[in-house]
Amino acid sequence: MSATAYAWQVGECLLAIALAPLFAGWVGQCRAWLQNRSAPPLWQPYRVLRKLFHKDVALATHASWLFRSAPYVVFATMVVAAAIIPSVTTDLPLARVADAIALVGVFATGRVFMSLAAMDVGTAFGSMGARREMMIGFLTEPALLMVLFSAFMAFGSTALPRVVEVVLRQPHIMLHPSLFFAAVAFVMVLLAENARLPVDNPTTHLELTMIHESMTLEYSGRHLALIEWAAWLKLFNYACIGFTLFMPWGIALHGAGPGLLALAIGALIAKLVVAGAALALLESITAKLRLFRAPEFLTMAFLLAVLGLLVHLLLEV
């Protein structure tokens, strides 16, 4: 591993941290357009962050150290995940810290800390949000694992950089029908994991329908800023996992020069633009499900992924 590889490792991480709010802003803008509202500016999330960082933290009287440290831990899990996912280049020294399965575990760590923090202040909404978030969590994990299974069957590896290399060297792998099922299932998991419609509504103001938002109700100031940032990073990370598994074109391979890397960044931004618009469209044409309909949605994702697996075993081996 060369020094440039380490430089890229840090660079990619910083790129993710910097781009994640922009991506969230883009999705918000597209949603506003689709809903005939006047859109907030693209950099609105940065403004939100700046405002929140400047504000004092209003901390509940009986909040413990867990409540105060959870935003940092949640933010750290998302940054570490961003360092592991090859969004720009596969030449990442730290990508081997965790394969795709371990990455799911890293996300779970973030989720558990968030839920614990929500229970710490001891309000009705906090624990309600924690319970719902954990419910969505245990429904998405089997589906996500089956998606990774199908991907593993097709690519022969759960290490994400390796997946990219395999696909870029043999592009015809992407024609496998099993991957189509897996991709659809992955999108459904992405929606549920990132508290998007139809499972949760990120812009809701109605506490009783909240899942993710109700866990952040007691947070303010820099803590809230970190949590918001972490949520945007999570969406960004999931999008990048999706790109790695299902459309890795443009990602720079091991030993690529600066020109190719610049191209890779361009490709990433282009993919994010398309994905963000698609996400906004998807969210605009679906209605929020009742909470106990969410399991059906996620069972559907699970079954699609299993179908992908069976299709692979029956047709593609």
Add this chain to the structure above:
Amino acid sequence: MNGIASTTALTALLGLIAAWLVLGALGLARPNSIRWVARTLFPVGALIALGVAGAGAVALTAHFSAQTAVLPLGLPSLHFHVRLDALSGFFLLLLGIAGAGISVFAAGYFRAGEGTAPGMMGLQYHLFLASMALVILADDAYMFMVAWETMALSSYFLVVTQHRLPEIRRAGFLYLLMAHVGALGILLCFGVLQGGSWLMTFDAMRGATLAPAWASAAFVLALLGFGAKAGLVPLHVWLPEAHPAAPSPVSAMMSGLMLKVAVYGMLRVSWDLLHAGPWWWGLLTLGVGLGTAMYGAIFAAVQTDMKRLLAYSSIENIGLIFAGIGLALLCRSFDMRLLAALALAAALIHSFNHALFKSLLFLATGSVMHATGERSLGKLGGLIRYMPWVAGLALIGSLAIAGLPPLNGFVSEWLLLQAFLQTPQIPHAFLNMIVPLGAAIVSLTAALAGYVMVKFYGVVFLGQPRERALEQAHPAGWLERTGLSWLALGCVLVGVFPQVALDVVGRITGQLVGATVQRGPSPWWMTPLASNQASYSGLWLWAGLVLVVAATFVLVRRFYHGRVRRTPAWDCGYRWQTPRMQDSAEGFGQPIRHLFGPVFRMQRELPLPSDPQPQYRVQIEEHFWHALYLPLSRFVLRTAERVTILQGGRLATYLLYSFLTLILLLVWVL
């Protein structure tokens, strides 16, 4: 040289076990003195446990060869045989490391005036430890059964420490009954295994050739016998009754250690004494294991008693361990040795991990009970402010048991999932499609375990105290904290250096499977399969998380500020909130009750909206009680009643029976 080291290891082990027994007997010298028994003898017991762990570790070194000895104990022609090899060494290591932590904790935990006299309890406690070590060392069926029964009986007496409470006596009886049903299975299994030679040494059993049908019979009997002890569904019913009934260090020993001794027995019989069998052995074990895992996780999520919750969580973890064993058996029957080694390694590491974090959590509940006098989740809450040490250490245990990286629970679950990923290669057109779906159950179980642990930790330690009295909760003493810290340290170390754990269990898989999973060429990552397939590094993950947390903290302080204003909780502007408005344990389990409704036998009383004093009550039971155990016990009682007709109490009738029997025998002989 090497031979000397290994024989000394075995001798030292026997000496240490004898020392445990002496220690137990010494407690009787001043049976009512807590100072003498708990504060003096238990720490010595912990040191002995460390010695046992050390001797077990010797058996796991690279050039160790199995050592045997014959003890001049037992019946005249049936001397006790002992043997130390990699498998028994590993389980002794587990016993010693977790046992040391539990003993240190127990030294600070036991109080005067709680049930049995301290001296008696010390004797039972050390007898329990020693008998577990002897089960692991036994090399003949006779000694195995003697030690096994000693283990069951000593733990029974520990369970009924508070024997004045009728429900504890009932739990103890149920435990004793199930322990003996299991022991019967094991005894019959050994009876089959000796294969007509009537030699009871394990060596003879290894050499015996059994007809396939008999081998299968032995396997099923072993699964029943050891499964009853380990808590496989549907033989698990004693576990959620007996574990909560015992004092917390004893619950920790039973859950953390005794269940692992059952796992050891299963491994010994199915991998060492029996040769490779048909694939359905593996599928059966895998199916039972996965079913148990999910069942335990679902029931843990709806419990309202913290120790029952942990007991169900033990059932879940035992299920995962047996799933690993089953997968390994399945792979062995298709001669996929490396994959078998991987699955077995996952099962072994998970056994070790479970011994650490489940002991830790049971001990933490002990501290909570001593500090508050409460076991019910509905009356706890907010203890993180009154018991910061216990809360911090229990957090490590909870995160570890939830299978979260970078702690140890994740390592074994990751290895198990990696093994499942390879199962489509099984050369069987039906199994290669059905077995991979097991991975979904494993991940569902792991995610449910996360749910359970958020509930456990959140309701006990976080939020606001649900009762006034909790504000007087006092922190745990230093001995308790030391014991907890020791176990938490183990959780962290296995999580950070999973490669070492993989190396250690590699000796066992080498012995049992003939293949070893390599940790990979790099000192930093663990790459158990091909280096480009999958990798994981606990150390780097820790480093990354700590680095980012520190950097974020410093940067936020540097560029902005660290001002904090304390205010009452906002709660969306609702001013009249009380601690009772937090989720109760029942409330937190509601999504699970809703989603898995048919699994439970549920009785619910919902209040009407117009009730002036609304009361909500929900009672959850297992279907197994009403569908299996109660009919069974009714059947036994009915049969017994019929049989009593024979026993009318009149001497003349009994003489008639003898006479008729004699006549019949005469007819038969002639």
